[in-house]
Amino acid sequence: MSTATPQAEADFIIVGGGSSGCVLAARLTENPVIRVILLEAGIDAARPEDFPDLASAYPGIAYSNPRYTWAGMKASYAYSGSNRPETKANRYEQARVLGGGSAINGIGANRGSPSDYDEWGEMGLDGWSWDECLPYFKKLERDLDFTNDLHGNSGPFPIRRRGDEIWTPFTHAMLEVCAARGIPFLPDQNGVWEDGTFEMAVNMDEKKRRVSTAWAYLTPDVRRRPNLEIRTETTVSRILFANGRATGVLATRGGHAQELRAQKVVLASGALATPAILMRSGIGPSHHLAECGIETVQHLPGVGQNLMEHPSAGLVPFLKMAARQKGVPDYHIPIGYRFSSGLEGCPAGDMHMNFVTRAAWHPVGRQLGSIFFWVNKSYSRGQLTLDPASPEGPPRIDFRMLSDRRDLVRLADAFERAVGLGSDPSLNKVVSGLYAGGMSEIGKLFSKKTLLGALVTSMGALGIDAVGNLREKLFPYMLSNFADARRLAANRTELEAYIASVVGGVWHPSGTCRMGPDGDRMAVTDSAGKVRGLDSLYITDASIMPTIPCANTNLPTIMMAEKIADGLKAL
Numbered sequence: 001m002s003t004a005t006p007q008a009e010a011d012f013i014i015v016g017g018g019s020s021g022c023v024l025a026a027r028l029t030e031n032p033v034i035r036v037i038l039l040e041a042g043i044d045a046a047r048p049e050d051f052p053d054l055a056s057a058y059p060g061i062a063y064s065n066p067r068y069t070w071a072g073m074k075a076s077y078a079y080s081g082s083n084r085p086e087t088k089a090n091r092y093e094q095a096r097v098l099g100g101g102s103a104i105n106g107i108g109a110n111r112g113s114p115s116d117y118d119e120w121g122e123m124g125l126d127g128w129s130w131d132e133c134l135p136y137f138k139k140l141e142r143d144l145d146f147t148n149d150l151h152g153n154s155g156p157f158p159i160r161r162r163g164d165e166i167w168t169p170f171t172h173a174m175l176e177v178c179a180a181r182g183i184p185f186l187p188d189q190n191g192v193w194e195d196g197t198f199e200m201a202v203n204m205d206e207k208k209r210r211v212s213t214a215w216a217y218l219t220p221d222v223r224r225r226p227n228l229e230i231r232t233e234t235t236v237s238r239i240l241f242a243n244g245r246a247t248g249v250l251a252t253r254g255g256h257a258q259e260l261r262a263q264k265v266v267l268a269s270g271a272l273a274t275p276a277i278l279m280r281s282g283i284g285p286s287h288h289l290a291e292c293g294i295e296t297v298q299h300l301p302g303v304g305q306n307l308m309e310h311p312s313a314g315l316v317p318f319l320k321m322a323a324r325q326k327g328v329p330d331y332h333i334p335i336g337y338r339f340s341s342g343l344e345g346c347p348a349g350d351m352h353m354n355f356v357t358r359a360a361w362h363p364v365g366r367q368l369g370s371i372f373f374w375v376n377k378s379y380s381r382g383q384l385t386l387d388p389a390s391p392e393g394p395p396r397i398d399f400r401m402l403s404d405r406r407d408l409v410r411l412a413d414a415f416e417r418a419v420g421l422g423s424d425p426s427l428n429k430v431v432s433g434l435y436a437g438g439m440s441e442i443g444k445l446f447s448k449k450t451l452l453g454a455l456v457t458s459m460g461a462l463g464i465d466a467v468g469n470l471r472e473k474l475f476p477y478m479l480s481n482f483a484d485a486r487r488l489a490a491n492r493t494e495l496e497a498y499i500a501s502v503v504g505g506v507w508h509p510s511g512t513c514r515m516g517p518d519g520d521r522m523a524v525t526d527s528a529g530k531v532r533g534l535d536s537l538y539i540t541d542a543s544i545m546p547t548i549p550c551a552n553t554n555l556p557t558i559m560m561a562e563k564i565a566d567g568l569k570a571l
């Protein structure tokens with residue numbers, strides 16, 4: 001853990017040192033008179049040199065390590081058709097380490113469509129139109145490939161594309177299939193918003209290391225600032241109030257609880273922890289707080305509502321030996337494909353697909369590719385509530401994915417499109433089987449990198465390659481929801497039922513404390529991130545997104561933190 005001079009009082013306490021919290025801490029303390037305490041429940045991964053698994057070019061290793069995630073976090077994905085969460089909830093990874101999601105995520109670094117932010121502006125949110133957000137996207141980035149009006153080259157966060165050095169024969173073949181169908185190859189995913197394939201932009205430096213916001217923003221120089229104190233392994237349980245004003249937090253470190261005081265408290269704990277902390281502090285829907293035995297400080301019915309994700313599904317191509325990624329695991333998602341569903345009312349470029357070169361770090365994962373797709377502009381909304389039997393425990397997370405039929409229709413359409421691409425005869429040179437399914441519970445046992453896992457999967461991979469029909473026997477167990485992809489694509493009724501039962505997410509929870517204009521009773525914050533009805537309490541994390549952008553959510557979250565930091569500095 002790193003500390004500066006201990007201070008009893010601060011101007012700001014920031015709760016959560018994740019993608020947004022690190023940005024805010026660094027930006028606020030640029031002004032030497034602003035004193036900041038940054039509190040983070042997880043460990044301080046201070047230097048990339050000491051955390052090769054976090055810095056790895058292959059990001060799957062980081063999020064599979066329970067050392068960096070919250071234990072006991074589970075979520076129901078599909079809509080159960082009632083107001084009760086589904087009984088079956090699956091593990092849902094959320095970061096618990098300095099740097100947060102940016103330290104463990106899939107390193108995809110994209111912004112979304114200009115129309116995503118214009119939509120926010122049209123909702124009455126001052127300052128959030130595309131033209132007003134673009135300067136902050138530029139401010140945060142050091143784009144290593146492009147210098148033009150759409151990009152910044154001097155921000156803290158390096159963004160690059162890895163080039164064809166990480167393309168495998170499977171990648172080349174998929175791009176050829178797309179090109180033959182007239183799908184253009186776009187020069188820049190974060191350039192002009194158009195449909196086409198493109199190299200994935202990633203948050204990675206010149207040395208091919210992931211860069212988290214902890215490493216990009218909390219540099220050794222920033223950590224030396226006397227007005228910044230970073231306390232890791234410190235968990236905030238609630239916010240303290242006096243006369244309708246936030247005055248500090250109750251935090252625990254090493255079993256010892258202590259009250260920390262500040263002029264202002266900013267929640268940056270992520271879209272799942274922030275609404276839970278608010279509710280435990282008495283801010284939320286009063287009927288639910290009463291159900292949990294919590295006294296209401298401020299009735300805000302929107303807390304925990306509007307839970308958003310990108311509903312996903314995928315196909316698993318079995319790769320011929322020569323088509324696999326070689327050497328140590330490297331970045332495995334070189335290519336993205338943006339397309340428009342054409343469904344009435346849905347914006348252009350509302351769908352996303354990736355051609356993935358390996359399914360996991362180990363030898364069996366190397367045999368499998370993925371054609372993975374999701375609804376990038378989703379309309380289904382779920383909710384997060386506390387467990388009345390254990391309000392301090394993990395919250396109940398119910399995504400209700402596909403509860404809006406537009407999401408189901410588009411995900412099923414994307415499945416058909418993926419089967420069409422994956423069945424192109426030209427792929428026979430690289431693929432020898434195409435399956436529907438995902439990672440099974442057995443498969444997940446091997447997600448964490450261990451010597452035993454390497455041995456077992458090495459033997460398994462040898463057997464699968466050597467014995468012709470072994471994979472047909474094993475895959476129904478190794479893959480969850482195993483099915484014949486082409487048969488499903490040929491029967492729409494069956495396909496929609498399948499999609500509704502297998503839908504997953506992509507770790508993009510957002511919207512649970514959404515911004516909204518004056519008079520919007522479900523709004524939790526105003527457009528400056530200030531919690532409605534209370535003084536000195538702010539939020540800057542993925543929870544304040546009013547609608548989900550057509551993008552992985554890390555870059556949009558960092559952009560929002562940059563923008564809110566400017567506002568808070570000016571107070």
Ligand SMILES: Cc1cc2nc3c(=O)[nH]c(=O)nc-3n(C[C@H](O)[C@H](O)[C@H](O)COP(=O)(O)OP(=O)(O)OC[C@H]3O[C@@H](n4cnc5c(N)ncnc54)[C@H](O)[C@@H]3O)c2cc1C
Nearest residue numbers: 016018019020041100101105106108236270541542552554
């Ligand atoms: C496995 C995974 C893969 C992903 N892949 C991508 C991707 O490829 N590209 C992309 O753009 N996005 C991706 N995302 C999403 C992206 O990382 C998140 O949207 C982003 O990190 C959210 O930032 P945040 O600041 O809202 O929350 P976080 O970054 O999650 O930060 C919240 C921090 O608060 C801390 N905290 C929570 N509660 C408390 C408490 N009570 N006391 C103290 N500290 C607390 C947490 O430990 C955490 O460090 C992925 C996320 C995950 C988990």
